[in-house]
Amino acid sequence: MKLRVNGKEHEVAAPADMPLLWVLRDLLGLTGTKYGCGVGQCGACLVHVDGKPRRSCMTDVAAVAGKSVTTIEGLSADASHPVQRAWAELDVVQCGYCQSGQIMSAAALIAEKPQPSDADIDATLGRQICRCGTYQRVRAAVHRAAELNQEQKK
Amino acid sequence: MSILADPTRREFLKTAALSAAGLVIAFYVPPGRRFAQAAETTAPAAPPLPPANAFLRIGSDDTVTVVLAHSEMGQGIWTSLPMLIAEELDADWSTVRVEHAPAAPVYAHTAFGAQLTGGSTTTWSEFDRYRQVGATARLLLVQAAAQRLGVSPDACRTEQGAVIAGDKRLRFGELADDAAKLPMPATVALKDPADWRVIGRPTRRLDTPEKIDGRAVFGLDVRFDGLLTAVVARSPVFGGKVKSFDDSATKAVPGVRKVVQVPTGVAVVADHFWAAQQGREALKVDWDLGVGATLDSAAILADLRRLAGTDGKLAASAGDAPGTLAKSKQLVTAEYAVPYLAHAPMEPLNCTVRIGPDSCEIWTGTQAQTFEQMTAAAITGLKPEQVQIHTTFLGGGFGRRAVPSSDWVNEAVHVAKAAAAPVKTVWTREDDVRGGYYRPAFLHRVRVALGDDGLPAAWDHAMVGQSIMTGTPFEGSFAKTGVDPSSVEGVADSPYLKAIANHRVQLHDYRAPVPVLWWRSVGHSHTAFVMESMIDELARASGVDPVAYRRRLLADQPRHLGVLNLAAEKAGWGSPLPAGRARGVAVHESFGSYVAQVAEVSLANGRIRVHRVVCAIDCGIAVNPATIEAQMESGIAFGLGAALESAITFADGRVQQSNFDDYRVLRLPAMPQVEVHIVPSRERPGGVGEPGTPPIAPAVANAVAALTGQRLRELPLRPGA
Numbered sequence A: 001m002k003l004r005v006n007g008k009e010h011e012v013a014a015p016a017d018m019p020l021l022w023v024l025r026d027l028l029g030l031t032g033t034k035y036g037c038g039v040g041q042c043g044a045c046l047v048h049v050d051g052k053p054r055r056s057c058m059t060d061v062a063a064v065a066g067k068s069v070t071t072i073e074g075l076s077a078d079a080s081h082p083v084q085r086a087w088a089e090l091d092v093v094q095c096g097y098c099q100s101g102q103i104m105s106a107a108a109l110i111a112e113k114p115q116p117s118d119a120d121i122d123a124t125l126g127r128q129i130c131r132c133g134t135y136q137r138v139r140a141a142v143h144r145a146a147e148l149n150q151e152q153k154k
Numbered sequence B: 001m002s003i004l005a006d007p008t009r010r011e012f013l014k015t016a017a018l019s020a021a022g023l024v025i026a027f028y029v030p031p032g033r034r035f036a037q038a039a040e041t042t043a044p045a046a047p048p049l050p051p052a053n054a055f056l057r058i059g060s061d062d063t064v065t066v067v068l069a070h071s072e073m074g075q076g077i078w079t080s081l082p083m084l085i086a087e088e089l090d091a092d093w094s095t096v097r098v099e100h101a102p103a104a105p106v107y108a109h110t111a112f113g114a115q116l117t118g119g120s121t122t123t124w125s126e127f128d129r130y131r132q133v134g135a136t137a138r139l140l141l142v143q144a145a146a147q148r149l150g151v152s153p154d155a156c157r158t159e160q161g162a163v164i165a166g167d168k169r170l171r172f173g174e175l176a177d178d179a180a181k182l183p184m185p186a187t188v189a190l191k192d193p194a195d196w197r198v199i200g201r202p203t204r205r206l207d208t209p210e211k212i213d214g215r216a217v218f219g220l221d222v223r224f225d226g227l228l229t230a231v232v233a234r235s236p237v238f239g240g241k242v243k244s245f246d247d248s249a250t251k252a253v254p255g256v257r258k259v260v261q262v263p264t265g266v267a268v269v270a271d272h273f274w275a276a277q278q279g280r281e282a283l284k285v286d287w288d289l290g291v292g293a294t295l296d297s298a299a300i301l302a303d304l305r306r307l308a309g310t311d312g313k314l315a316a317s318a319g320d321a322p323g324t325l326a327k328s329k330q331l332v333t334a335e336y337a338v339p340y341l342a343h344a345p346m347e348p349l350n351c352t353v354r355i356g357p358d359s360c361e362i363w364t365g366t367q368a369q370t371f372e373q374m375t376a377a378a379i380t381g382l383k384p385e386q387v388q389i390h391t392t393f394l395g396g397g398f399g400r401r402a403v404p405s406s407d408w409v410n411e412a413v414h415v416a417k418a419a420a421a422p423v424k425t426v427w428t429r430e431d432d433v434r435g436g437y438y439r440p441a442f443l444h445r446v447r448v449a450l451g452d453d454g455l456p457a458a459w460d461h462a463m464v465g466q467s468i469m470t471g472t473p474f475e476g477s478f479a480k481t482g483v484d485p486s487s488v489e490g491v492a493d494s495p496y497l498k499a500i501a502n503h504r505v506q507l508h509d510y511r512a513p514v515p516v517l518w519w520r521s522v523g524h525s526h527t528a529f530v531m532e533s534m535i536d537e538l539a540r541a542s543g544v545d546p547v548a549y550r551r552r553l554l555a556d557q558p559r560h561l562g563v564l565n566l567a568a569e570k571a572g573w574g575s576p577l578p579a580g581r582a583r584g585v586a587v588h589e590s591f592g593s594y595v596a597q598v599a600e601v602s603l604a605n606g607r608i609r610v611h612r613v614v615c616a617i618d619c620g621i622a623v624n625p626a627t628i629e630a631q632m633e634s635g636i637a638f639g640l641g642a643a644l645e646s647a648i649t650f651a652d653g654r655v656q657q658s659n660f661d662d663y664r665v666l667r668l669p670a671m672p673q674v675e676v677h678i679v680p681s682r683e684r685p686g687g688v689g690e691p692g693t694p695p696i697a698p699a700v701a702n703a704v705a706a707l708t709g710q711r712l713r714e715l716p717l718r719p720g721a
Helices: A020-027 A082-089 A099-112 A118-125 A135-153 B007-018 B077-089 B122-149 B172-180 B273-281 B290-294 B297-308 B321-327 B369-380 B407-419 B429-434 B524-542 B546-553 B558-571 B625-644 B696-708
Strands: A002-005 A008-011 A046-049 A052-055 A068-070 B022-024 B056-059 B064-068 B096-100 B157-159 B162-165 B168-171 B228-234 B241-246 B256-262 B265-270 B284-288 B313-318 B330-338 B350-356 B359-364 B387-391 B423-426 B442-450 B456-465 B502-509 B582-590 B593-604 B607-618 B673-678
Touching (some): A046 A099, A099 A135, A118 A135, A135 B625, B056 B122, B056 B172, B064 B077, B077 B096, B077 B122, B122 B157, B122 B162, B122 B168, B122 B172, B162 B172, B168 B172, B228 B273, B228 B407, B228 B429, B241 B256, B256 B273, B265 B273, B265 B407, B265 B423, B297 B330, B321 B442, B321 B456, B321 B502, B350 B407, B359 B369, B359 B407, B369 B407, B407 B423, B442 B524, B456 B524, B524 B546, B524 B625, B546 B558, B546 B582, B558 B582, B558 B593, B593 B696, B607 B625, B625 B673, B625 B696
Parallel strands (some): B064 B096, B228 B423, B359 B387, B456 B502, B607 B673
Antiparallel strands (some): A002 A008, A046 A052, B022 B056, B056 B064, B162 B168, B228 B265, B241 B284, B256 B265, B313 B502, B350 B423, B582 B593, B593 B607
């Protein structure tokens, strides 16, 4: 089947029910998207499908055929997305393993709500797990990313 | 540089030959010097510096590559160790690159003698070695510049990656080749701390760029042509063995290549993870379960209680605790219990192995390269130096990736050997949660006699739990007493007990077929909860403010008092709070650092909400204050998750949890506002990766007691239960 990932067309030979996560990682070599739980609990595998957040571990690859998938590798060409800039500015990462999912979740949030409240952040980023406990900085960085996003638009 | 013919050096040179041309600095600090004075200005009389190790390369393109003898798992040493070198080298920070060292004796921990990252030891154990590497490189670069310019070395100074003499400026990259040819100095002088410009300056992480765009390579991300992926069907109870298996349905799954039996179970080897997992679901295994099949949490708790009432092994004793207790007019007694806990790092365990005729290559995120090397050598019949360990980034460690049995690496080597192919063995989250190596459950019984002054006149303490050291190579270290120091740390050496004339601590080593292991902060993860809760109980029983009570008992402990007073002040201890909120305090030393925390809590619908945590830390010299702040936030989040949510339980031998839906950990909405205050200090560095964890559970429990009057003595904390 044909997949469009980060603006590039791929032809993949995969069973229809193979999770998008493993197609991305094991067939396309896009390892920035992480496996953390496999059951939609931790959000490490979060990608965008047609701009909307999707947990790729729970998404059959057949369900995204013909749609546009964006992974952490395609969020920006040079880590210039406001969320990535905010993450660097606030030194958010620790072990880093969950951060692709955190960043993709945050990017989807500010795309939908340019000025997210703390409650909005709780409702969305609250579905991501980080065992290093970077949560305080994640929250601050989402707010900062929203600011950078507004500045960029001006 | 001289080349000597011992195997260590040959191994090192082989490694160096693979590296870019340039300066290689060798250095060695004997283990006995682990606590060398941090602030001294010159190197002490050390043995001659043998040209044996590779911690630093300077390329002709000016890049300064720091080789880390320790593993980066989030704790920030990817930045703080290079800072030590950059300080002495006067490097241009923008040219600093970092990589993990291969496994080799030269990278052995300066105190442990094996390559190991754990016990919050990296900063203090490398504080001299990495600074001296930087100073040695600087000395050689200056000598090379002086020779080239025909001036005295004294006429040269260094700044921002260059040697400067008069109006001449030579970049390190221009000097590296010449410097590498100079003889190694016998000693080097280190900077006066007053001249430090890098140490003590909050510095952003060097690994951020690759961790925000998906480039960072963790063990699970290792890929090369021909690499297969395996998942292993393991016994549903600890210690079970395969009787027989039927793989006919497994082999029909597209992508499955092989099914092989290994000591831990049956491995399904496939083209990719999904096929392997599908294949495992189709596999039928008949198990011989063994004694593990009766494991049951209620029975374990009953066992712990029974043992607590018997005589244990003496871990600490002074005066006559039982006699004083028998005569006491005011007794306070309490029983505390904590559960088994999984580490659950975000990256599930995995290990890639490629075995050749005379080599074995391993890619994994490990805290313990030497263990893995020895394990792989034993299984393959190779020599340890024929086993290469490629340390990737670790997607969290918390102790789970430093296992004396090398459980996951051992299994992966067996899988690759049996499959006769390069294989990445991957654990699912369920495998990880159910796979053992937990923080052991512990039960504490404490009896205290209060004197007329309200202070403890006698303290009798019994602890029961599994030893994490028994059955490991570390067992011999406490063979004489039978008391595993990692079980009793934080109690047997408590500063409170030092202030109590009559005290006794007994340990009962509980045996159970549950694999147990150090879990971030080890024994302190339960002992701080018990000691700091109990002290709070005594303060309340005596009608004394909990901070004031601690001050009285800790009068001779200036560093405990320093953080206690700082946290209390910054938290506004004693000032009014909104209705429905209360504060709790805890102070605890672990891994050479002193931490006090004040937690502000409320209750809503029977659930504890922690709003704010004020944290004061005295970790001696603060190498990177930014790292320390992050590690306090991290340690608090890790400990708070355990305090509020996490427990591993057993029924019919099975672990009852399986994934993050039932093994609950802290999530963002429950994260309090954490404020970190660092005590300025010139004491030698302590650890920061773990000391933030122990105080949070008691600080929260103490706040709940202040709020409701209910004393919660079990973790996770269940108010109203």
